[in-house]
Amino acid sequence: EFGSSHQIDTLLITTKLLLIIDIKNISGIVDYEEDKQQFTRTQQNSTVIESFTNPKAQVLRHGEYFDRLFGKLKIALPIKHAVVFSNPSTIIGNVPKDIPFFHASGLRFFVSKLQSDYQTSLTENQINKLAKLFLSNLRRVEAKTTIEKRKFKKGVLCELCEFESQMVYQNGNWICPKCGVKSKTAFLQ
Numbered sequence: 001e002f003g004s005s006h007q008i009d010t011l012l013i014t015t016k017l018l019l020i021i022d023i024k025n026i027s028g029i030v031d032y033e034e035d036k037q038q039f040t041r042t043q044q045n046s047t048v049i050e051s052f053t054n055p056k057a058q059v060l061r062h063g064e065y066f067d068r069l070f071g072k073l074k075i076a077l078p079i080k081h082a083v084v085f086s087n088p089s090t091i092i093g094n095v096p097k098d099i100p101f102f103h104a105s106g107l108r109f110f111v112s113k114l115q116s117d118y119q120t121s122l123t124e125n126q127i128n129k130l131a132k133l134f135l136s137n138l139r140r141v142e143a144k145t146t147i148e149k150r151k152f153k154k155g156v157l158c159e160l161c162e163f164e165s166q167m168v169y170q171n172g173n174w175i176c177p178k179c180g181v182k183s184k185t186a187f188l189q
Contacts, residue, residue: 006062010084011134012111013127016118017078019111020062022055023104025086031093032056032101044091055083056099075130076121080114082107156187163189 010021024030028043032054039052059081066079083101085092095101100110122130157163158176165178167186174186 006065008062013131013134014115015120015122015124015127016115017080018066019080019082019114020059020066021081021107022059022083023086024052024055024083024090026052027087027089029091029093030085030095030101032095034096055101056096059083059099073130075126078118078121082110157189159186159189 008020009023012019012021026041028041030039030041032039037054037057039054041050041052042048063079063081070077081099083099084104084107086104088103090103092101102110153163155166156174158165158167158179158181160181161176161178165176167174167176173182173184175182
């Protein structure tokens with residue numbers, strides 16, 4: 001429909017609203033620069049800054065799709081958006097004011113507040129029809145791996161050698177034959 005596909009993390013349909021949720025599972029300090037439309041992460045105790053796909057633009061694009069679809073179906077249902085961080089160690093820095101960015105622990109409260117802000121506009125029957133329409137358009141893409149078996153590294157690998165050297169177990173220790181490091185817990189990596 002409308003010439004494009006949409007990969008949506010979570011879609012909540014209620015009789016009062018539609019909530020589009022983009023879920024981010026990243027750690028570090030996250031910031032959104034409105035003027036640059038840029039979403040970045042800085043790892044704690046690091047100066048390395050990484051750029052990620054703009055979650056605000058993504059949820060707004062999904063919202064535009066549903067707005068057009070609801071117009072075509074003559075459905076009046078408010079469309080809301082949120083960006084939710086599933087990693088509790090994420091520190092949320094500067095974020096936009098018009099789209100909520102918060103931790104997963106706040107999702108229940110956020111949904112309850114939204115539900116209390118709006119009046120019922122769809123019946124259960126209309127919701128069920130809408131859900132069936134969404135599910136009929138669902139296209140799951142199976143991940144295809146093209147990694148050859150010979151490229152997999154087996155065994156306990158040395159972290160100091162950047163996981164290039166296979167360690168050997170002797171007298172209760174894992175020992176790297178390349179750099180000589182010893183570890184009782186190297187297998188945990």
